[in-house]
Amino acid sequence: MNFDTSMPIYLQIIHLLKKKLIKGEIEPGSKMPSTRNLAHHYTINPNTAGRIYKEMEREGLCFTKRGLGTFATDSKDKIEAIKQEIAAELIHNFTLGMNELGYSKSDMITIIKESEEL
Amino acid sequence: MNFDTSMPIYLQIIHLLKKKLIKGEIEPGSKMPSTRNLAHHYTINPNTAGRIYKEMEREGLCFTKRGLGTFATDSKDKIEAIKQEIAAELIHNFTLGMNELGYSKSDMITIIKESEEL
Amino acid sequence: MNFDTSMPIYLQIIHLLKKKLIKGEIEPGSKMPSTRNLAHHYTINPNTAGRIYKEMEREGLCFTKRGLGTFATDSKDKIEAIKQEIAAELIHNFTLGMNELGYSKSDMITIIKESEEL
Amino acid sequence: MNFDTSMPIYLQIIHLLKKKLIKGEIEPGSKMPSTRNLAHHYTINPNTAGRIYKEMEREGLCFTKRGLGTFATDSKDKIEAIKQEIAAELIHNFTLGMNELGYSKSDMITIIKESEEL
DNA sequence: GTGGTCTAGACCACT
DNA sequence: GTGGTCTAGACCACC
Structure with a gap:
């Protein structure tokens, strides 16, 4: 995965994930990859992966269940x-x-x- | 003049000047304000003003005559x-x-x- | 390091770095010194060091990874x-x-x- | 006459005149154009024309006779x-x-x- | 830690 | 008066 240098990596991935949500490629309410998996998949720093979920959670696009992981919002x-x-x-x-x-x-x-x- | 915080000031002013060029509000080939004037007009630092012209010159939108000032390109x-x-x-x-x-x-x-x- | 007064410092250092690239003293794709390091090494201002990398990036000689640093081009x-x-x-x-x-x-x-x- | 922006105009013209001297296009000892003529011919500022002769005089390439004008050196x-x-x-x-x-x-x-x- | 932007103030060469 | 370069010091976002 190559990232545009003109935009922060975490924003670029958030855009990607938003599109997946909208298109239904990520099912509402389904479990999302762990930050570690996310980091590995996009070869980014784990901190960056964490920031992605934090930011999306702030926007109400996902939520975390302690000990279980991060889940996509189920609100259509x-x-x-x-x-x-x-x-x-x-x-x-x-x-x-x-x-x-x-x-x-x-x-x-x-x-x-x-x-x-x- | 108020600037958007999400984009560097120098880029915002470049966009402004480009629009002025396109609309003909800046005449092709005419002298542009001195860096000091530009700086004063937008209440920015003269260095930032200089950067604006330098960047635009690189894009071929203006050119400088040594000791005389900066001029808009005359190529329509x-x-x-x-x-x-x-x-x-x-x-x-x-x-x-x-x-x-x-x-x-x-x-x-x-x-x-x-x-x-x- | 002593610089020629007839040419801007940043250009002189760019010439130096280009030669190092050509001679292979800087490995293609390798991380280059941070701007702060470069500034300290040549006893120049960090801004000037930043300008050097920016100018070289424009020529396609290096690129920056956000938050990680500046890297020499890997294109031989x-x-x-x-x-x-x-x-x-x-x-x-x-x-x-x-x-x-x-x-x-x-x-x-x-x-x-x-x-x-x- | 179009001048390179990367070098002072007065130096560019000095180079021109030096070449003319070397090639014999300007005869040793002959009268050179007045500064006013020089300025008009190259469409440059009269001050710049003056500087050209001053600089060349400093290098011993020409000399001025008061009231008569500037003359090329006659020393081959x-x-x-x-x-x-x-x-x-x-x-x-x-x-x-x-x-x-x-x-x-x-x-x-x-x-x-x-x-x-x- | 990294580079990017901005301000402030200075000096310089050129026209 | 014009732009070009440099220093110093600050703040910021990003990884």
Whole structure:
């Protein structure tokens, strides 16, 4: 796994895990890998792995059961909320950024229609 | 002028100046403010102001005449290229990000049509 | 360490480090001294040391792992390319300069044969 | 006339004038352009033009007759000495630089033989 | 521990 | 007056 140097590793992995949650690749309520496993899997420092779960727990995306490990949230509402939040930020960045460059709403629509990245 | 804490000041000002160039608010080939003026205007340290011009010079957005000051590039092609580059990144981030969340192309178009941010 | 006053310190040290890379005195991919170490070793300011690595990173000669340090590039091609680039400039300066003074190719060869600087 | 930004303008023009002297394009003892003419010809600041002659006078390459203007030195020995000095520096830079990169004397000779820049 | 950013203040060469 | 370099010292995020 190669990480972008422009963003903290722990954030990059959090993004990955969020996407997995949203797509259902991580089942709601299921046990997540131990920090040690996580660290090994992504070849990162165990401290960094710990920080990832701590941060996600703060956002309500997972919780720990003492002695049992870390578990993904089982609230589908929470997962949907995260999805909406990420989408809203993507939309905000895109529309405002393009607008500042002088592109109109219809310009944006045309561009996306013609986009071949998908 | 208030700056976002999540991004270095010098990058934020570079973004500002790029937009001004793209919009024509800075005339191609014209003299830009001296580093000391820039520093005073944004209430930043002169070193930081110098860094801004140096970074922009590396991107070909301006050039310095020794002892005379810093001048905006007079290449309209270069300016257009920068615009395209920024737009391409916005588009890339948006379409890929949305796609990863499970939104289709037509979803995106609908969302933008209904967007009221503009 | 004494520095030439006619050239910025940071450039002089970059030249030194490039030579070390080319000669293999710095192993490809190996960790380079921390900026603080570098600063102490050459008795320069840590900021200046940081600038050295940043400049070299821009040239693709090294890269940083966040929180871990700066590492020499592991691309032998890149190192060879730098070597060729430096040599090409030396050759260019020499042959054109001598030519402008009126020396012919064979003059230059004779001069180098008789040179005792090596 | 476009000047390299990496070297002071006055030095670049001094180099030009030195070459002209060495090649005989400026006749020994002949009148050189007035500073005002020089400034106009190269579109530089008159102060810079003045500095050029001052610097060259310091090196014994020209002299001023009050009220008459600036004249090139008429000493062919002096001109020859300048030529040797420049050549010596070119040779020094080349041989030492190449040597530091690991090229031997015979490598250099081969390279020059095969050089097609001339 | 690592590098990255910023401020403050100084000196310098160039035009 | 212009930008370029350097020092000193501080704070921060990251691993």
